[in-house]
Structures are given as C-alpha cells and as structure tokens.
Amino acid sequence: MATTETTDSVQTRLLGREFTFPVEGTWLAYWLVMFRLVGGWWLLHAGLDKLVNWPFDAGWFVGGAAQGTSLGPFVTLFSDGAALTFVNIAIPIGQTMIGLGLILGALTRTAAFFGAFLMVFFYFINGETGGWAHGVVTGELLGLLVFGMIATLGAGRVLGVDGYLIRTEFVDKHPRLRYLIG
Structure with missing residues (x-):
C-alpha cells in the first residue's frame, strides 16, 4: 500500500504494517515547513x-x-587515495544538494534520508572521539531526529515541489516514487 493522504490523516506502511496517524490543522504544516527550511x-x-x-x-x-570509533573500520576505508578524493567531493556537494532539496521541498524524503545518513556518522564519530563531552544529546543527534521526522511526515508536500510532483501522471503510474518524494 502506498502512502495516501486525506485532509486529516496519513496512511502508510512501515516495515510491513499499516499505520494511520492524524495530521490536524495548518499549524502542523507550517511547523513541517519550518523544520524543512531550517534543516535545509x-x-x-x-x-x-x-x-x-x-x-x-x-x-x-x-x-x-x-x-x-565504532564506525572507524568502515570510515577509515575512505582515508586515502581515490576514496578520500571521492569523500572530499561528495561531502560538500552532498550537503549542498541535500540542503537545496529540503529548502525547495524537492525529493524531500531522499534528501532527508541522506541528511540523516550523514548525521549518523557525525554523531558517532564526533561523540566517541570527544568522549561524549557534551553528553549524548548533541546537535548531530537532533539533526538526525529532524531529518527522520521530515522524511517520515513527507514535509515536501507542504509548500514544496513534491506537492506538485506527487500529483503528476508519471508518479501516479510509478507509485514507488512516492517513497523518494514527499
């Protein structure tokens, strides 16, 4: 079942189970836009x-x-040569594209997923190397939660390009694209 919406609820499937949750009032929509813009x-x-x-x-x-660190064995694979060159290019371009996607509300779920993906690395590596000097609740953890919320609630449909894209015939014919936009 694809994610569907009415004016007061969202129905979606998560890990094989169907969920419906209420989305009431215009304030939630404005709140989502604000989070999307700030995160972007x-x-x-x-x-x-x-x-x-x-x-x-x-x-x-x-x-x-x-x-x-716990992610060190994976991350240090990218510490020299062509892999480091890739990371040196991918991080700034990726952050820029994620930010633009969130600000425009375009491919919002995809952008938010990759934002959360980056925050996982920043959270664990910065936290573990600093001995969690500022506690376990950090800006990176809050960023991870914000990007997760943006992706889950489909914040791009509110004052975003995704609101237009989700109504196109192309997306209607390819419903799996709804997982990337929204």
Whole structure:
C-alpha cells in the first residue's frame, strides 16, 4: 500500500504494517515547513561553506577522528587515495544538494534520508572521539531526529515541489516514487 493522504490523516506502511496517524490543522504544516527550511539551510550553508573555501579535506575526519570509533573500520576505508578524493567531493556537494532539496521541498524524503545518513556518522564519530563531552544529546543527534521526522511526515508536500510532483501522471503510474518524494 502506498502512502495516501486525506485532509486529516496519513496512511502508510512501515516495515510491513499499516499505520494511520492524524495530521490536524495548518499549524502542523507550517511547523513541517519550518523544520524543512531550517534543516535545509543548515546543510546548504555547510556545503556551500566547504565549496567556497575549497579545497575541502575530510582526511582529518575519516582518517584521524574516526580511528578507534565504532564506525572507524568502515570510515577509515575512505582515508586515502581515490576514496578520500571521492569523500572530499561528495561531502560538500552532498550537503549542498541535500540542503537545496529540503529548502525547495524537492525529493524531500531522499534528501532527508541522506541528511540523516550523514548525521549518523557525525554523531558517532564526533561523540566517541570527544568522549561524549557534551553528553549524548548533541546537535548531530537532533539533526538526525529532524531529518527522520521530515522524511517520515513527507514535509515536501507542504509548500514544496513534491506537492506538485506527487500529483503528476508519471508518479501516479510509478507509485514507488512516492517513497523518494514527499
């Protein structure tokens, strides 16, 4: 079953189970737009800052900071050579594209998923290397939760490009695309 909506509820399937939850009032819509815009600006700004101050070098993060962390064995695979070059390009461009997607409300679920994906790495590596000096609730964890909320509630349908895309004949013929937009 694809995600469907009425004016007061959203019906969706998660992990094989059907869920319906109420979405009441215009304030929720404005709240979602605000979260989408703030989260989008956060990553757009981070990505553009790295592009403007090029060259960007993630070696300190994937090579140094990640060592000895739970994600270190995976992340340190990208610490030199072509893999580091890929990361040095992918991070600023990815942050910029995620930010633009969220601000425009275009491919919102996809953008929010990748925003949350980045936050997982930032959260665990920064937290573990700093000994959770600021506690376990950090900006990265809050970012992870915000991006998860944006993806789950389909915030792109409210004042976003996804609101238009979801009504197109193309998406109607390919309902699985609803998982990427919204």
